[in-house]
Amino acid sequence: MPQTYASVESAEEKPSNGKRTPGRPRSEDARKAIHRSTLRLLQETGFPDLSIEAIAADADVGKATVYRWWPNKASLVAEAFSRSADEELRFPNTGSVRDDVGIQMKHLVRVLRGRRGRIVAALIGGGQSDPELIQAFRDRFMMPRRQEAYQTLRRGISRGELPEDLDLDLTLDTLYGSLYMRFLIRQTGLSDDYVDKVMALVFDGAAKRE
Amino acid sequence: MPQTYASVESAEEKPSNGKRTPGRPRSEDARKAIHRSTLRLLQETGFPDLSIEAIAADADVGKATVYRWWPNKASLVAEAFSRSADEELRFPNTGSVRDDVGIQMKHLVRVLRGRRGRIVAALIGGGQSDPELIQAFRDRFMMPRRQEAYQTLRRGISRGELPEDLDLDLTLDTLYGSLYMRFLIRQTGLSDDYVDKVMALVFDGAAKRE
Amino acid sequence: MPQTYASVESAEEKPSNGKRTPGRPRSEDARKAIHRSTLRLLQETGFPDLSIEAIAADADVGKATVYRWWPNKASLVAEAFSRSADEELRFPNTGSVRDDVGIQMKHLVRVLRGRRGRIVAALIGGGQSDPELIQAFRDRFMMPRRQEAYQTLRRGISRGELPEDLDLDLTLDTLYGSLYMRFLIRQTGLSDDYVDKVMALVFDGAAKRE
Amino acid sequence: MPQTYASVESAEEKPSNGKRTPGRPRSEDARKAIHRSTLRLLQETGFPDLSIEAIAADADVGKATVYRWWPNKASLVAEAFSRSADEELRFPNTGSVRDDVGIQMKHLVRVLRGRRGRIVAALIGGGQSDPELIQAFRDRFMMPRRQEAYQTLRRGISRGELPEDLDLDLTLDTLYGSLYMRFLIRQTGLSDDYVDKVMALVFDGAAKRE
DNA sequence: CAATAATCGAGACGGTACGTCACGTCTTCTT
DNA sequence: AAGAAGACGTGACGTACCGTCTCGATTATTG
Numbered sequence: 001m002p003q004t005y006a007s008v009e010s011a012e013e014k015p016s017n018g019k020r021t022p023g024r025p026r027s028e029d030a031r032k033a034i035h036r037s038t039l040r041l042l043q044e045t046g047f048p049d050l051s052i053e054a055i056a057a058d059a060d061v062g063k064a065t066v067y068r069w070w071p072n073k074a075s076l077v078a079e080a081f082s083r084s085a086d087e088e089l090r091f092p093n094t095g096s097v098r099d100d101v102g103i104q105m106k107h108l109v110r111v112l113r114g115r116r117g118r119i120v121a122a123l124i125g126g127g128q129s130d131p132e133l134i135q136a137f138r139d140r141f142m143m144p145r146r147q148e149a150y151q152t153l154r155r156g157i158s159r160g161e162l163p164e165d166l167d168l169d170l171t172l173d174t175l176y177g178s179l180y181m182r183f184l185i186r187q188t189g190l191s192d193d194y195v196d197k198v199m200a201l202v203f204d205g206a207a208k209r210e
Numbered sequence: 211m212p213q214t215y216a217s218v219e220s221a222e223e224k225p226s227n228g229k230r231t232p233g234r235p236r237s238e239d240a241r242k243a244i245h246r247s248t249l250r251l252l253q254e255t256g257f258p259d260l261s262i263e264a265i266a267a268d269a270d271v272g273k274a275t276v277y278r279w280w281p282n283k284a285s286l287v288a289e290a291f292s293r294s295a296d297e298e299l300r301f302p303n304t305g306s307v308r309d310d311v312g313i314q315m316k317h318l319v320r321v322l323r324g325r326r327g328r329i330v331a332a333l334i335g336g337g338q339s340d341p342e343l344i345q346a347f348r349d350r351f352m353m354p355r356r357q358e359a360y361q362t363l364r365r366g367i368s369r370g371e372l373p374e375d376l377d378l379d380l381t382l383d384t385l386y387g388s389l390y391m392r393f394l395i396r397q398t399g400l401s402d403d404y405v406d407k408v409m410a411l412v413f414d415g416a417a418k419r420e
Numbered sequence: 421m422p423q424t425y426a427s428v429e430s431a432e433e434k435p436s437n438g439k440r441t442p443g444r445p446r447s448e449d450a451r452k453a454i455h456r457s458t459l460r461l462l463q464e465t466g467f468p469d470l471s472i473e474a475i476a477a478d479a480d481v482g483k484a485t486v487y488r489w490w491p492n493k494a495s496l497v498a499e500a501f502s503r504s505a506d507e508e509l510r511f512p513n514t515g516s517v518r519d520d521v522g523i524q525m526k527h528l529v530r531v532l533r534g535r536r537g538r539i540v541a542a543l544i545g546g547g548q549s550d551p552e553l554i555q556a557f558r559d560r561f562m563m564p565r566r567q568e569a570y571q572t573l574r575r576g577i578s579r580g581e582l583p584e585d586l587d588l589d590l591t592l593d594t595l596y597g598s599l600y601m602r603f604l605i606r607q608t609g610l611s612d613d614y615v616d617k618v619m620a621l622v623f624d625g626a627a628k629r630e
Numbered sequence: 631m632p633q634t635y636a637s638v639e640s641a642e643e644k645p646s647n648g649k650r651t652p653g654r655p656r657s658e659d660a661r662k663a664i665h666r667s668t669l670r671l672l673q674e675t676g677f678p679d680l681s682i683e684a685i686a687a688d689a690d691v692g693k694a695t696v697y698r699w700w701p702n703k704a705s706l707v708a709e710a711f712s713r714s715a716d717e718e719l720r721f722p723n724t725g726s727v728r729d730d731v732g733i734q735m736k737h738l739v740r741v742l743r744g745r746r747g748r749i750v751a752a753l754i755g756g757g758q759s760d761p762e763l764i765q766a767f768r769d770r771f772m773m774p775r776r777q778e779a780y781q782t783l784r785r786g787i788s789r790g791e792l793p794e795d796l797d798l799d800l801t802l803d804t805l806y807g808s809l810y811m812r813f814l815i816r817q818t819g820l821s822d823d824y825v826d827k828v829m830a831l832v833f834d835g836a837a838k839r840e
Numbered sequence: 841c842a843a844t845a846a847t848c849g850a851g852a853c854g855g856t857a858c859g860t861c862a863c864g865t866c867t868t869c870t871t
Numbered sequence: 872a873a874g875a876a877g878a879c880g881t882g883a884c885g886t887a888c889c890g891t892c893t894c895g896a897t898t899a900t901t902g
Contacts, residue, residue, distance in 0.1 A: 023872025024871065030874080046339025048258055053862055062875045067864065124394060125338025128331040129256040134397065142395065163418045169399070170388075170407050171416050177391030178384040184334060184394065185352065186383065187344065197380050205415025206381050208373045233851030234893045240853075263883055272854040277885065443846025444898045450848075466759025468678055473888050482849045487890065544815060545758025548751040549676035554817065562815065583838045590827050591836050593816065594808040598800075601807030604814065605754060605772065607764065609799070617800050625835025626801050628793045653877030654867045660879075683857055692880040697859065844901075853892065858885105866879065871872105 026069075033059035034066060035080040042077060043118045047126030047133075050077070074126065078136030081119055091148040097156030098199055101149070105179065105195045112183050113190060124184060146172065175202055236279070243269035244276060245290040252287060253325055257332035260287070284336050284343035291329050292350035301358045307366030308409060311359070315389065315405045322393050323400060334394060356382065385412055446489070453479035454486060455500040462497060463538045467546030467553075470497070494546065498556030501539055511568040517576030518619055521569070525599065525615045532603050533610060544604060566592065595622055656699070663689035664696060665710040672707060673745055677752035680707070704756055704763035711749050712770035721778045727786030728829060731779070735809065735825045742813050743820060754814060776802065805832055 037058040042050050052073060056063040070076040089111065091104045112120060123141075127134025149172050156162040178198045182190040247268040252260050262283060266273040280286040299321065301314045322330060333351075337344025359382050366372040388408045392400040457478035462470050472493060476483040490496040509531065511524045532540060543561075547554025569592050576582040598618045602610040667688040672680050682703060686693040700706040719741065721734045742750060753771075757764025779802050786792040808828045812820040 021872080024874065025872085027874070048336070048339055051862055052864085056875095060875085062873095062877085063863095064865080064876095065874065068873080121338040125335040128335025128394065129258045134395065138395065161418065162416060166416060167407060167411075170404070170411060173391045173396065173399075174384060174388040174408060174411055177387035177389070178380075179387070180391055180395065181383045181387030184338065185344065185348065185390065189379070189383075194380070197377060198384060201377075201380060201384055201415075202412065203415055203417040205411075205413055206372060206376060207413040208371065230895070231851090232849070232895070234853070236852065261883060262885085266854095270854080272852095272856095273884095274855085274886080275853065278852075441846080442844075442900045444848070445846085447848070468756070468759050471888060472890085480849085482851085483889095484850090484891080485848065488847085541758040545755045546678075548755025548814065549678050554815065558815065581838065582836060586836060587827060587831075589819070590808075590824070590831060593811045593819075594804060594828060594831055597807035597809070597811030598804040599807070600811055600815065601803045604758065605764065605768065605810065606803065609803075614800070617797060618804060621797075621800060621804055621835075622832065623835055623837040625831075625833055626792060626796060627833040628791065651877090652869065652875070654879070656878065657867095681857060682859085686880095690880085692878095692882090693858095694860080694881090695879065698878075842902085844899100846897105846899085848895105848897070850894085851892100852894100853890105855889075856887105857889100858887075861882105861884075863881080863883100864879105866877100868876085868878100869874100870876105871874070 030059070030061050030065055031069070034061055034076070035083055038076055038080040039084060039119065042122050043115055047077065047122035072132070074130045074133035075136060077123065077126070078133060078140060081123060082140035089145055091152045093155070097152060097161050098203060100152045101175065102195060102199050105175065106192050108179065109190055109192060109195060112179070117183070121184065171202065240269070240271050240275055241279070244271060244286070245293055248286055248290040249294060249329065252332060253328050256328070257287065257336045284340045285346060287329070287336070288333060288343055288346035288350060291333060299355055301362045303365070307362060307371050308413060310362045311385065312405055312409050315385065316402045318389065319400055319402060319405060322389070327393070331394065381412065450479070450481050450485055451489070454481055454496070455503055458496055458500040459504060459539065462542050463535055467497065467542040492552070494550045494553035495556065497543065497546070498553060498560060501543060502560035509565055511572045513575070517572060517581045518623060520572045521595065522615055522619050525595065526612050528599065529610055529612060529615060532599070537603070541604065591622065660689070660691050660695055664691055664706070665713055668706055668710040669714060669749065672752060673748050676748070677707065677756045704760045705766060707749070707756070708753060708763055708766035708770060711753060719775055721782045723785070727782060727791045728833060730782045731805065732825060732829050735805065736822045738809065739820055739822060739825060742809070747813070751814065801832065
């Protein structure tokens with residue numbers, strides 16, 4: 001059966017050796033309709049109230065078709081989300097680390113405050129009780145961006161804007177953790193202005209300079 | 211009806227104006243047994259798989275008794291958790307802001323990594339699709355601690371350790387956001403050592419000093 | 421406890437020996453209100469959907485007050501109904517058996533077709549699965565009338581209108597069974613005209629006279 | 631949806647127009663097991679104490695399967711009963727109306743006094759507060775027999791045993807009403823001998839012949 | 841006049857069954 | 872072989888009543 005976890009972690013399904021598998025091929029229409037319905041219903045109801053029954057009905061698809069290709073709700077949501085992943089969260093390269101990171105953080109703020117924010121919240125929220133879901137979120141959404149973030153910070157180091165021994169993960173977890181704190185828990189005060197203040201705090205420090 | 215959310219946000223149930231409410235009084239035994247079973251089953255199964263059916267059975271209580279006093283699973287968990295809320299997360303007063311905050315953060319790290327961490331994760335996770343639950347978490351768990359945090363930071367300001375114009379919420383969201391980033395999303399690297407490094411980063415800044 | 425079956429079969433509760441029992445006496449208001457609510461709700465919902473919860477609420481009475489005085493729903497309904505029993509179903513004495521019985525049967529038809537018919541149907545219907553209820557119906561409603569019917573038929577015999585060896589129960593069961601057949605099962609065609617035709621059939625016979 | 635009352639009144643379920651309905655077909659095993667359990671439990675407990683929960687458990691069937699096909703307990707019982715309906719209540723053709731009707735009435739007496747009597751009582755009793763149930767009883771149990779009864783009486787008319795203007799429904803309601811009076815209300819005295827006496831009374835009349 | 845006693849209303853209690861919903865699996869015909 | 876359709880057994884949902892209980896308050900008789 002193809003619904004092993006490989007299909008969640010990588011989008012590879014084809015054996016890609018000349019021969020095609022016999023029988024009716026998988027329907028691309030069904031796959032797309034399921035993704036579309038998943039994302040739409042996820043925004044409306046949140047992860048725990050999202051039912052596969054409803055997805056199948058909404059996508060005009062048999063329930064068995066969903067179960068044939070995805071082992072559980074989490075992997076379906078993770079895949080649907082990552083397919084809709086955006087180019088708008090790429091890091092720019094302006095010549096200034098602070099600008100590069102600040103610009104990207106503001107893009108993220110826009111995403112989180114928009115309608116896709118509900119999906120991100122659903123993924124992280126659902127992930128608290130579903131290890132595979134949070135894993136998928138990390139692998140498919142967070143890590144690709146973090147790779148770029150590393151490069152951006154390293155450019156800053158090589159330009160002398162940041163110290164050579166800077167702990168990249170620590171820095172990024174603190175910068176973005178500040179955003180997620182307001183997004184997930186405080187659920188208020190998440191704005192471009194806040195990004196500027198977080199940047200200033202983390203780069204310059206809270207303590208009084210002597 | 212007592213099952214409004216007021217009863218979750220404040221522990222006040224008694225009208226306490228001379229007259230008692232008529233009818234058989236609420237059973238304290240039942241309330242305690244329900245709390246106990248809730249916390250126990252929550253650790254065993256996680257929030258989404260926690261069923262009120264199971265709680266009632268485990269507590270030797272009628273299902274209706276649960277529904278009579280709590281409008282949903284979320285509020286029940288929130289209340290049960292906050293009743294077990296800890297003295298161990300108080301802020302000390304050592305004479306140094308950095309020490310005070312650092313010590314408290316390390317206590318929090320210990321809680322999050324321990325068995326009560328599952329409950330915190332369940333509350334924040336469940337709260338992503340239940341506004342009342344995250345509200346309850348903020349009001350009952352987070353805010354009491356934050357009040358102490360404000361005082362601790364203000365002591366630091368008055369002692370000259372921190373600048374007078376310090377944005378308290380910004381500072382705290384960044385410090386604790388860094389922890390929650392690793393607790394909720396990265397799910398790794400949460401340690402006393404990490405607390406020290408976050409403290410150093412936020413207080414002294416990431417940027418190279420001239 | 422006073423709720424033995426004596427209290428259903430006879431309305432006698434008072435010991436009626438000079439001494440009154442100590443303590444607060446039973447409330448007549450409550451008893452009447454319960455009877456009233458019982459009959460009203462019985463018409464609205466039928467016996468199986470009649471709940472003691474609803475009766476108590478409707479009568480502004482504690483549930484325990486109902487349970488204190490009646491052992492079950494059946495006895496409550498039977499008593500409430502028999503208290504409302506009518507003078508309008510007495511047998512007249514016109515000098516003709518056929519007239520006497522016909523007039524009474526037409527009165528019964530009017531009762532069955534009216535709003536009290538629902539109660540009779542509820543009693544007989546409920547009695548099919550509750551021996552005490554059908555027993556109460558027989559004892560309290562049917563038998564008092566049948567006693568009068570016997571006398572009416574016997575008057576007819578002594579006047580020579582009916583044969584001396586007439587089986588009274590057989591005759592009455594057939595006359596009234598014909599009505600109840602249309603009331604309970606066929607639920608149509610129950611009218612004064614039908615009474616006349618039943619009378620003619622039973623008194624004169626269906627077979628062709630030679 | 632198939633669970634309309636049409637499916638109770640007529641046994642027709644198949645559309646039987648060339649095409650089958652799509653999807654997994656209804657399980658005949660489940661249907662039979664539910665019927666069997668219904669009849670068995672009905673005899674044991676009576677209609678009001680018969681729970682669909684218990685039927686489903688006894689039949690090793692999901693509760694939803696019961697609710698999918700029957701709108702309520704009443705229709706389930708009615709259908710289960712009518713499926714077990716008997717050939718033993720057919721009218722014979724002996725050449726004498728009185729014999730034909732008498733024989734059939736005695737068969738009915740045997741049914742009512744036997745274990746299937748409880749079911750008949752449950753149907754008529756339950757039907758007093760459920761119009762659809764009594765309707766189903768009439769349509770499925772009573773009317774088929776009454777059609778035969780009409781023919782039997784008409785044979786008697788054509789043979790000159792009965793007058794040409796005989797009111798068939800009146801006659802049958804009176805004959806059978808007499809039996810049901812003793813079955814439903816008096817709950818005593820229902821015997822073959824009683825049938826003979828009812829026959830004599832209704833055919834020859836109660837009044838004294840001149 | 842106080843003490844005693846049974847009632848009253850109110851309403852919470854542990855239960856049971858309700859009828860619904862979604863689960864994940866299955867069985868059919870069609871593509 | 873995959874598709875849709877939809878029935879299947881399972882089990883939790885939240886609700887309604889069951890009959891019992893525990894309250895304070897009320898209303899009588901008894902000492």
